[in-house]
Amino acid sequence: MSVKIAFLGMPNKVGRSAYLIKGSRKVLLDYGVDLGKTPQFPDPVDVSSLDLFVISHSHLDHMGAAPMLYVSGDVPAITTPPSIEISDLLIRDFMKLSGEYLLFEYIDFISLRRNVHLLGYRKPFLFDGVSVTLFDAGHIPGSAQVLVEMDGRRILYTGDINTYETMLQSPADMDLGVELDAVIMESTYGNSRHPDRREMERRFVEQAIETIESGGTVLVPAFAVARSQEILLILDKYDFPYEIVMDGMAIEVTKILLSQPGYLRDPERLRRAFNAVRKIYRWRDRKKVVNERCLIIAPAGMLGGGAAVFYLNKLIDDPKNRIFLVGYQAPGTPGRSLLEEAESEEARDRADVVYMRFSAHADVDGLFRFASSIEGDPTFYIVHGDGDARMNIGELISDRLGYRVVYPGHREEYIV
Ligand SMILES: [Zn+2]
Structure with missing residues (x-):
């Protein structure tokens, strides 16, 4: 047959x-x-x-x-x-x-x-x-x-x-x-060919530190599944010295992943890093955190919804802040538009937008x-x-x- x-x-x-x-x-x-x-x-x-x-x-x-x-x-x-x-x-x-x-x-x-x-x-x-x-x-x-x-x-x-x-x-x-x-x-x-991963990791952490040291806040809109956790582990690897905040579905997904440790490379490292993260569940805390010198990891990765949209709106108008887009940005999504606008003249007085492809x-x-x-x-x-x-x-x-x-x-x- x-x-x-x-x-x-x-x-x-x-x-x-x-x-x-x-x-x-x-x-x-x-x-x-x-x-x-x-x-x-x-x-x-x-x-x-x-x-x-x-x-x-x-x-x-x-x-x-x-x-x-x-x-x-x-x-x-x-x-x-x-x-x-x-x-x-x-x-x-x-x-x-x-x-x-x-x-x-x-x-x-x-x-x-x-x-x-x-x-x-x-x-x-x-x-x-x-x-x-x-x-x-x-x-x-x-x-x-x-x-x-x-x-x-x-x-x-x-x-x-x-x-x-x-x-x-x-x-x-x-x-x-x-x-x-x-x-x-x-x-x-x-x-296409991915950029060198180790080099990109280093640049990401250096630029994030630089932003916070000059008084800004860092936003990393990231996919809730796998990318948010990957970003957290990269920050852990380089002993990121400032507070890391996590919001939205990324928190729930991390809990699921930790309940299935056999599918992770180093579950203990993720557990330790996740325990040290400040988790945000309430609007009162969201409004507070945007004025603090910290790094925020929040879905959605292409800014189509989720807590990341709130943070973006609060942070985008201050050139001291920096936003890292760390995954694929599909045409027509707010993330792609943000990237395209970042090239324009008006973008000079706004937060710096950086694209780094930590691909899966x-x-x-x-x-x-x-x-x-x-x-x-x-x-x-x-x-x-x-x-x-x-x-x-x-x-x-x-x-x-x-x-x-x-x-x-x-x-x-x-x-x-
Ligand atoms: Zn897939």
Whole structure:
């Protein structure tokens, strides 16, 4: 029996991910949404025909539509313990922001939770002739690469992947030990190189200290999941001498991560650093803290909401202050606009805005190294990349490694 991969999301951009593996059984890998003014969903699937559903990690572009599968169904699901806990938090937040557009209720997520089999890395899950194994993807805690073995075929889906060690996590597992027939590979940074991480860490800490020493306040709007904790660990590594304040969902996420220490590189260090942080829960404290010489870590990372927006409005008009954007800023987001305005003449009398990309994805070198580590003679299906990111890494893989490379489009199907 042939095995097919159907691309139900948007494989030609960084966006909603959904891949259906169809052979003697049907396995769905991720079911995510595109965020924006109104969320966009992947193609519908016939839930009654599904045998298994796997969540690679807890970002909404990978699992934001997952509760839809449980409105009328009860498909067995697989993911890691941190992924389900963080998903719970992010789905509730998503419902608060976009509930009116969603085709599910929180109770459908509860139904998903009831159907989840929690799985650690490198432990095969056998189900009706299908085997699913998760490998560490190094992207955010609990993130997984997914190996599906069905009808004599082996398909690897990378999910989002980071091949570099960060303060928070070990790099992606690149020792899978099996020959593959197909690799569905992300390519977010398939056309760019990250700046030197250690050098950037040093610059970040130096500039933050300099701002506070000249009487200012530092704001770091950061993603609640993984980035806020990474920033905290970097500050700890360099013995940051001033008070660190944390606000919003970053606090809850850190607590979840500390309850799953096996998925962290150095849980004791995170625990120590987090204990020393001043946590803010009340408006009275927020209003006070903006007048203090300290560093504030607060989501959302692209300034689309959350406590960071309040702090930004209070801090932006004083040139003594500094704002560090430490992650990807999608076009159309307030974070991207702030970056663009920072170049203008008027920005001179405002707080300094600095962009530093502490990425959780592999860059082109990392992706190439990952592809080089693969065994067998697989076809690479390059997904999850904007512009020429897919082609750039795809050409490197076909030219230098000699593998067949495919750039699938929305709704296309390929035989493995
Ligand atoms: Zn992700």
